[in-house]
Amino acid sequence: MIYDYSVTTGKGETLNLSDYRGKVIMVVNTATGCGFTPQYAPIEQMYKDYHDKGLEILDIPCNQFGGQAPGTDDEIHEFCTIHFNTTFPQMKKSDVNGENELPLYTYLKSQKGFEGFTEHPYKALLEKMFAEADPEWDKKPDIKWNFTKFVVNRKGEVVARFEPTADMAEVEACVKALLAEDAESGLEKVCRFLEEAGTYYLATVDGDQPRVRPFGTVLCCKNRLYIQTGKIKDVSHQLAANPKAEICAFKDGVWLRVAGKLINDDDRDVKVAMLEKTPSLKAMYSADDDNTQVLYFEDAVATFSSFTAAPETVCF
Ligand SMILES: Cc1cc2nc3c(=O)[nH]c(=O)nc-3n(C[C@H](O)[C@H](O)[C@H](O)COP(=O)(O)O)c2cc1C
Numbered sequence: 052m053i054y055d056y057s058v059t060t061g062k063g064e065t066l067n068l069s070d071y072r073g074k075v076i077m078v079v080n081t082a083t084g085c086g087f088t089p090q091y092a093p094i095e096q097m098y099k100d101y102h103d104k105g106l107e108i109l110d111i112p113c114n115q116f117g118g119q120a121p122g123t124d125d126e127i128h129e130f131c132t133i134h135f136n137t138t139f140p141q142m143k144k145s146d147v148n149g150e151n152e153l154p155l156y157t158y159l160k161s162q163k164g165f166e167g168f169t170e171h172p173y174k175a176l177l178e179k180m181f182a183e184a185d186p187e188w189d190k191k192p193d194i195k196w197n198f199t200k201f202v203v204n205r206k207g208e209v210v211a212r213f214e215p216t217a218d219m220a221e222v223e224a225c226v227k228a229l230l231a232e233d234a235e236s237g238l239e240k241v242c243r244f245l246e247e248a249g250t251y252y253l254a255t256v257d258g259d260q261p262r263v264r265p266f267g268t269v270l271c272c273k274n275r276l277y278i279q280t281g282k283i284k285d286v287s288h289q290l291a292a293n294p295k296a297e298i299c300a301f302k303d304g305v306w307l308r309v310a311g312k313l314i315n316d317d318d319r320d321v322k323v324a325m326l327e328k329t330p331s332l333k334a335m336y337s338a339d340d341d342n343t344q345v346l347y348f349e350d351a352v353a354t355f356s357s358f359t360a361a362p363e364t365v366c367f
Pocket of ligand 1: 250264265266267268279280281283284285286287
């Protein structure tokens, strides 16, 4: 997950990618003395046009291609602000290939490999240079040159890789389309909160009393929030008698309460997905044991509340 990575800014501070959750992120390795250096101008223009709509640019100066970023972090920053009026933050000069490459780049390259250069005056020159050095050059996902761009959508998926030869108008069109997409649905947010909390408390109706148990299973599937239990358990019998249920979880100063009805679903595919997602269950349950039960919330109201933010309600 892209949000597991961090980078160091030119000022030496740590920037956690998780701070960019829900944003569109463009990661670009840059150099100050390259034929592609003028791309700083359209990149800055994109930042000006789209930053307040959710675009973050991660500029990683890199000296691995032709030694074309020889300056210190301060010199690189000065060059960019003087020549291109850049306002987006610049990261510390780093490697994007090889044994010292940023772990972020190992991840980006694993998600999107090299798919060839697009038509460009430098295309033939670059291809000749790489082919002479390594006949297998185009099969490897490594970064080929300065100004390679990765674009990450609001869900954190690496959706595009643009080689430096790509038309900047194409890059912009991609970013613009991704900015129009939603980060995640309210239901996905509830599900992620429960997953990250690890344990939540499930209240069912036992006779006329609530009965509360720690629970951990959760799956977002078919646009529903599912939990899992065994049919032979008391919780299952209580739900059969009265489907009213509540979930409560606490994480990072935020309470989540989900109240609704839990409905049994016999769909084998959901059982399989639940067991796949929760490996600890696989020793105890199987999709065909006639015990595994998956239940989804119906007529649910979920509320996030904290001391610091206004309550947020999601219905599903
Ligand atoms: C951290 C934790 C997570 C649990 N998660 C689940 C769960 O997801 N589903 C479940 O059926 N039981 C889960 N249990 C067990 C239940 O809390 C409870 O003990 C079990 O359902 C048996 O209760 P019953 O027979 O009274 O229904 C969990 C227990 C703990 C301690």
